[in-house]
Amino acid sequence: MADQEQQVQPSHVVMLPYIAQGHIKPLLCLAQLLSQSGLYITFLNTHHNHKRFANLQALSKNFPNLHFDSISDGLPDDHPRPSFDLDYFLGINVATKPHFKDLLLSYRSNSSHHSVCRPPPPVTCIIADGVLSFPVEVAEELEIPIFSFCSHTARYLWEYYTIAKLIGKENNEEEEINPMPGFDLGCEDLPGFDMEILDQSPSLQVLIDGSLAMQRTSGLIINTIDDLEASSLPHIVPRFRKVYTVAPLHALLNSRLGDRSHVIASDGSLWNADQDCMTWLDSQPLRSVLYVSFGSLVKLSHSQLVEFLHGLVLSGYPFLWVIRQDVLFDDDTDGVIEKEYQVGPKEKGYIVDWAPQEQVLTHHAVGGFLTHCGWNSILESIMARVPLICWPNWGDQCINSACVVKLWRIGVQLDAIDGSSIQSTINTLMGNRRDEFQRSVDRIAKLAEDGISEGGASHKNIETLVNDIKKIKI
Structure with a gap:
C-alpha cells in the first residue's frame, strides 16, 4: 500500500530565485505554469523577501499546488538591506548555502515547517537561478537532479562563456576587437567592465562561477525567444544536456490565466503597486503617455532626477x-520630488512608488516606455507592442539596449541625462519616428506571440519540461 501511495504522489519541484525582484518574477511565473501542470511546487525566498511578498494568499488560492517557504540570507531580520549592496548580493552564495541544504534535508526527513499542514512529497528536482552556484553544489551533495534557470538572454550568458578571450587582449587604434561569434554586436556593447581589471572583478567572478555551474545541471531553462537569439543559442545549446527556451514567461502564463491575469500579475511582487494610476491612464488619449520606470535597483542622483523631470x-x-x-x-533629499514637480502642470504627470x-x-x-532595459521590462514591452527609450546602467542592460536599438530597431537610446536631450529623445520616440518603431515592435511581438501559441517553441518547451520532470525517478 505504501508503494502505491508513493506512486501517485506528484513530482515535487523546489524553486529558488536570486534575491532581486527581476529574478523572482520570471521564476515565479514558471512556478505557476508548472503548478498548473500538476507538479507540486515549493517556491523559496529569503525570510526577508518572503515577508515582503505582496499577496501570497491570492497566489496560493489561484494555484493550489504552489507552496511557499523561506530560508535565511545570513543576516538578522532587523539588519538593513539596501536596494543595492554589492557585498550583500555577492555574499548570498556563501551565506545561504547551509540553510538551503538544511531545508532540503528537513524535507527528506519530513521535519520541516512547510507552509501546508501535511509534509511535502519527496523532492524530485530543484530549479535554481543560474546566478547562484551553491544550489548546484548542494544538489550534487544530496544527489538531487537540478535544472538552472536563466532570467536573462542567451547573448548575455554566452558572454560569460567567452569573456576569457577578452581578458588581456590588447586593443589599440590599429586593431579593432572583433565581435564575439554568436554575439551580433560589438565589444562596445558589452557591460561596462574595465578590461584591465576584468579578471579581478568579484562581481564578474560570481557570474562566471554561476554560468559554469549551470553546465553541470540536468538542463537550462532560459527566459528567451528563439527567433530573437538565433545567433547565440547554437553556441549555448551544446554546453547543456538540454535547453528549454520558454519566453516570454509572463505572456505564456497570462495566455493560460485568461481574465485572471491582471488580478494575479502583481501578486508576489516585493512592492505594493499603486492601482490608482490605472484610473489616471483611463483619462489620457490613445498612445499619448510615456511610462517611465528604472526597475527595482537603479538609483539616481538628485541632479539626474531633476533633469529627467525637466525633460519629461x-x-x-x-x-x-x-x-x-x-x-x-x-537619503537627505526627502521632499525633492514634490518641490521640483512644481515646474510643470500636475495633470500632465503621475508619480507612483510602484x-x-x-x-x-x-x-x-501608453505609447512609449523609458526604461533601464531590464530583460523583464523589455519582454513585457514587446508583448504590449510599446516602443522603448533605453537608459541602461549595468549588467545585461547594456546588451539588452543594444539589441533594442541596433538589432531589433524597436527603440532609441538616451545618450545624455540633461533636460534638452531627454526632451529630444522622447519627441523622437513619441513623435517623428513613432510609426517606424511601432512597425518594428509589432513584427517582434508577432514572433513572440507565435512562440507561446499552441505548437510554438516556448509552448512546446514548457510541456517538454513538465514531462521530463515527471520522468525523474526518486
Missing part, C-alpha cells in the same frame, strides 16, 4: 513615472 515636462507628453522611495543615492507594470504597458494610453 518639456516634452509635452503626459507621463507616468515610477519613483521608488529608495531611488535616490542621497506600478502594476504589465497592466500599465498594455493600457491603450
Whole structure:
C-alpha cells in the first residue's frame, strides 16, 4: 500500500530565485505554469523577501499546488538591506548555502515547517537561478537532479562563456576587437567592465562561477525567444544536456490565466503597486503617455532626477513615472520630488512608488516606455507592442539596449541625462519616428506571440519540461 501511495504522489519541484525582484518574477511565473501542470511546487525566498511578498494568499488560492517557504540570507531580520549592496548580493552564495541544504534535508526527513499542514512529497528536482552556484553544489551533495534557470538572454550568458578571450587582449587604434561569434554586436556593447581589471572583478567572478555551474545541471531553462537569439543559442545549446527556451514567461502564463491575469500579475511582487494610476491612464488619449520606470535597483542622483523631470515636462507628453522611495543615492533629499514637480502642470504627470507594470504597458494610453532595459521590462514591452527609450546602467542592460536599438530597431537610446536631450529623445520616440518603431515592435511581438501559441517553441518547451520532470525517478 505504501508503494502505491508513493506512486501517485506528484513530482515535487523546489524553486529558488536570486534575491532581486527581476529574478523572482520570471521564476515565479514558471512556478505557476508548472503548478498548473500538476507538479507540486515549493517556491523559496529569503525570510526577508518572503515577508515582503505582496499577496501570497491570492497566489496560493489561484494555484493550489504552489507552496511557499523561506530560508535565511545570513543576516538578522532587523539588519538593513539596501536596494543595492554589492557585498550583500555577492555574499548570498556563501551565506545561504547551509540553510538551503538544511531545508532540503528537513524535507527528506519530513521535519520541516512547510507552509501546508501535511509534509511535502519527496523532492524530485530543484530549479535554481543560474546566478547562484551553491544550489548546484548542494544538489550534487544530496544527489538531487537540478535544472538552472536563466532570467536573462542567451547573448548575455554566452558572454560569460567567452569573456576569457577578452581578458588581456590588447586593443589599440590599429586593431579593432572583433565581435564575439554568436554575439551580433560589438565589444562596445558589452557591460561596462574595465578590461584591465576584468579578471579581478568579484562581481564578474560570481557570474562566471554561476554560468559554469549551470553546465553541470540536468538542463537550462532560459527566459528567451528563439527567433530573437538565433545567433547565440547554437553556441549555448551544446554546453547543456538540454535547453528549454520558454519566453516570454509572463505572456505564456497570462495566455493560460485568461481574465485572471491582471488580478494575479502583481501578486508576489516585493512592492505594493499603486492601482490608482490605472484610473489616471483611463483619462489620457490613445498612445499619448510615456511610462517611465528604472526597475527595482537603479538609483539616481538628485541632479539626474531633476533633469529627467525637466525633460519629461518639456516634452509635452503626459507621463507616468515610477519613483521608488529608495531611488535616490542621497537619503537627505526627502521632499525633492514634490518641490521640483512644481515646474510643470500636475495633470500632465503621475508619480507612483510602484506600478502594476504589465497592466500599465498594455493600457491603450501608453505609447512609449523609458526604461533601464531590464530583460523583464523589455519582454513585457514587446508583448504590449510599446516602443522603448533605453537608459541602461549595468549588467545585461547594456546588451539588452543594444539589441533594442541596433538589432531589433524597436527603440532609441538616451545618450545624455540633461533636460534638452531627454526632451529630444522622447519627441523622437513619441513623435517623428513613432510609426517606424511601432512597425518594428509589432513584427517582434508577432514572433513572440507565435512562440507561446499552441505548437510554438516556448509552448512546446514548457510541456517538454513538465514531462521530463515527471520522468525523474526518486
